[in-house]
Amino acid sequence: MKYFSWLASIKTTVFCLLWLTVLTFWGTMYQAEHGLYRAQEMFFDSFVFLGFEIFPLPGAMLVMTVLFVNLLASFFVHYQAGWKMPGLMLIHIGLIMLLLGGFFTKITGMEANVSLVEGQGRNLAASLTEWEVLVADELQNVREIKAVELDDLKKGTEFAFDESGLRFRVLEVFDNAKGIEGESGEGVESPSGFRELKPLPRRKQPEEDLPGLRVAVEGAANLEEAILWGNDRRPVGLETPEGHVRFLAMRKRRYELPMFIELKDFQRTLYPGSEIPKDYRSLITVHLGDEVERDVVIKMNEPFRLNGWTFYQQSFAIQDNTELSVFAVTRNFGRLIPYWATGITSLGLAMHFLQMQLMQLRRRKRKSA
């Protein structure tokens, strides 16, 4: 019960809020030098982090977990009195929902993007930061691809894709790497002509990282080791004992979309006589199955949503008179939870502070009477 009281204690709330304030300030300042991703990783997505690279300190995830438990516990301890403070109850219900919604999004959410030139279509979205290692049984007109996420690979990890007899063991893996060019030795193949990989510090923008992977290959007739790099232009060819050919490569992780989207037209409008963007929009055709298709306009602040997937107009590029439209694609089944939480908490805050003011006024009137 003693521990439960501590968990429900309002002092715990104060410490959590103050520490979150510190983390938010610190993390924001940190961003200026190290970029958003690094700051997010270190301060906001962590349970514990090393402050000044020395002191282990609680990260925002830990603090928010404690705050969540604190909110729940205080709900049972403090609000048993009933509905005298309905605003306060609503505030805390809303905040619990908000924290739960954030957690749910973190677990189930997905962010990727699709780039299309006019006339082109795709049913795959590529992650910005996640990578995968894949084996394909055909280079062009791929029939079958099997992939493993790079994040799951550590030094010594062994993996295999199918019954082809090919097995792989990770010798080295780096989040960001550069290759040293040169003769790679007998039985070693690197599409970029590297003899070894050197780790590099992570970049400010994580999407600019180029990971490197060195794997030992068992069961291939033509080589024993492969060096893969994020900027390889071609895959490594592997001969199976049965004499078939497989292709090993590393690429940004792909997500299969439940539809095929085709870019019909991209339009960019500027304010007259200026370079100030007024509007970006893409006209796409969405193919759902063989016979169902519809035209949709996606523009700034007006995304296209379907079955939990959302497509946003993210950016564009013009290369050689060809317009390339880039869409951010997200899948988040819990996206409406923060909406509800915001409404409930705000209503609670308004009710609570109005109630407080009315109570104060009544008290003053009583005093003056």
Place this chain on the structure above:
Amino acid sequence: MKALIPLLVFLLCSPFARGQDPEELEASPPAEAVEALGDLPVLYNGRVMPLDTFARLHLLQFSGRKSYEGESAMEWMARLLFDPHGTEDDLVFLIDHPELLDHMEVDRKLQVEGERKPSTRRFNLEHLRPGLMKLEELAMRARERDQNEEELGKVEQEAMRVYSNVLTYRMLGQVFAYARPLPGLKIENPEILELLNLSEDAGPLTYMDLGDRVGNLSQMIQDAQAIDDPEQWTEAQRTAFALASMMFTFSQNLSDLPLKLLPAAPHGEQTWLAPFDALHNSDQDRQLIRAARNAGELAQAWSAGDWDEVTQKAEAVSAFSQGRMDHVREAKLAPLEADFNQVNPFGKAKVGYLLAFLLSLGALVSGNRALRLAAWVPLAIALVMHVGGIAVRVYLTARPPVTNLYGTFLFVGLICLLLALLVEGFQKNALGLFAGSFIALTFLFIADRFAAEGDTLHKVVAVLASNFWLSTHVIAVTTGYAGVWIAGVFGHIWLVCRLLDKPKSMLEQVRLPMEGLLGFGLTFAFLGTMLGGVWADQSWGRFWGWDPKENGALLIVLWTAAIYHARVAGMIREKGMAVGTVIGCIMVMLAWLGVNLLGVGLHSYGFTNAMLALFFGYIAFELTFLAVMLILIRLRDIQRLNA
């Protein structure tokens, strides 16, 4: 930077720019003529604005000032447009880094006649002229480095800015060169005069006079070109060839100048042309050519001091533009915007707030009821100006009141004032009047600093162009700023009252609004922050991304929530609450400006550095205030205990 045309071209062209000597000009233009000129709609920076605003923006950009030695920006711009030579002694080029002058091999000081002190920050073209070639070299090198994404030094940035300003100044001076006499041009050959339909006693000739007649010489020029040896050309052929060459060079140098005064296509897409381009490239568009001629005659009338003609011609050009752009709302609103500039409601509001502040301070100190009631008079007038000013901005832009930092200070100042007046309505003790007028005045002064950034009615970029989110998220979060800020002001007052040993009842009168307004601020800051998340989710698919602006708003919410909980838990009392609200003001400033300043280098560096100094100066002031207050209050408490 649009420095694409070498400065040299303009230096070489400078004889064309020379108009009448200022001494030849008649008396100062009457208000009607300046007003008619200021109402002219022009397209600049993506929107149609009155020439008056165009003038203000350019003078501000060149000199950092809104007027020039008592002359309005419009009057100064008229001199630049119609008599550029007469502005070459004007101290309008602001140079923040004197090292640039060393690079240009120009003296760092300029002694001006009749002034005791030499000018060290603002210079005239005459002073800079010997260093212009050096400036151009430096600016071009800096631009190249900038394009290669190399980091630029302060002097390099300054060189790019000053060069751009000099170039724009020179180009503006050329806009009406086509209506000024071509220097050194005197046609005496009777054959040419006849072909051009000119009499022998024709006065000084302009491009506008000759532009459509010079075609009459084409046959004569063709005949001359058929003769291999130019020595054998007749006098008339030589004159015709020289005249045509001169006109060609002139038209080459004067195309695509910056003042887009005349809409080219009626009712169609907005393509606006500078008057010379309209005259030169309009093919069969007779209305457009007539308008370009009217604009030229307007320039001539100004130079001649014929103010009635100026008014008439300006009205004719305005009517043409508005007729052509009758589907463009801004074109119709140009005169309103010019009037809005002239009325300067926020400047007048500042005077009202200052008076109200002084009267309410007097009322607070003396307890005089008459002073308190008197404070309402200037305050009410200022409030009307303030609200009216914001309403006109909303009407002009067809956007909610807050679309840029300048707008936030106008709006937050107003909300703070209204909240303070609410407190005054309950307490009737001059405290609300004092706090409200002080904040409104301060925020209007700060807004002035942001007005120096450029056009405050500018177009919003595509991602922000959503009136729904601008009127929900932005309004809510800035209302939250206002609530927390005004609570902080009451926090300051509480600490001062506590130090001065004011009676408990007085402290209560300060504490109650302080806590209530903090709750108001927390509610709106939370709502605004979360609505920002909803907007982000709608725009790019993620509710929360920990970016600096989101974090800034979150800081306010976390801090105010923390001090509320600390108060409820008994961890702090009234004094702690007051200190917390003062720190709340710092949090608001961090969210409001601090996160923008993290990206130093994105904005005009001179401006940003000045704002940076102001920002850190403010934080230093608040921390010093708190430290001094807490120490003095503590000493006083000890003294009282000992007594």
